[in-house]
Structure formats: structure tokens, C-alpha cells
Amino acid sequence: MTLPQTINMERNGNEIVIIWSKEGHYQGIDLAMVLAYVPGTDILEYDMAAAKRHTGKASIPMPFESEGHEVHVYIAFVAYDHSAQTNSYYLGAITA
Numbered sequence: 001m002t003l004p005q006t007i008n009m010e011r012n013g014n015e016i017v018i019i020w021s022k023e024g025h026y027q028g029i030d031l032a033m034v035l036a037y038v039p040g041t042d043i044l045e046y047d048m049a050a051a052k053r054h055t056g057k058a059s060i061p062m063p064f065e066s067e068g069h070e071v072h073v074y075i076a077f078v079a080y081d082h083s084a085q086t087n088s089y090y091l092g093a094i095t096a
Helices: none
Strands: 005-011 015-020 031-037 044-052 057-061 070-078 089-096
Touching: 005 089, 015 070, 031 057, 044 057, 057 070
Parallel strands: none
Antiparallel strands: 005 015, 015 057, 031 044, 031 070, 070 089
16 A cells, blocks of 8 residues: 555644545545644544545544644555555644
8 A cells, every 4th residue: 555646734724634646556445544743742633534545635623722833744544454554644734
């Protein structure tokens, strides 16, 4: 399983939206896993099934109590049967 060729992130209100290209070898029901956290704190938000890979888009709420902090965001993809997964991919930081 490989990562998509392009993955982008943006903030939309209180959500982090991630959009990726749909090429590659995967099953349509494979899942996107997303993690957003503030380093040095216990502030985080994650979703182990944020979206099905074939949709090309996932969103996750900004972590609770993260306002004013820099939030770091990662994504990875996992096979529907959990038999394989990609490495995680660092999308960058966003200020909450």
C-alpha cells in the first residue's frame, strides 16, 4: 500500500480538511487515519476511520482547547482488513 501522490491540508472554521489524489493501488474501502496534536501537551484529536480512501477527502475537528496553539497533523491509510498500512505522512502545522 502506498500513499497518494498528493495530499493537502487546509483549515475550514473549526475543522481540518485533508484532500488527496485517488491514484495508486488500494481498495476503495481502505481507510484514512488522521491525527492532530499540540506538541508538549495532552491536546489531541484523532480518527482511525476518518474517511474511505476512494473519497479523496477527510476532515477532523480542531483539537479541544487548542486555540492559540500550533497543531501538527498526520495522515496514514490502512487496508479495510488491517492487513497493510502506509507510513504516516506529516502534513504540517496549523495554528488553532
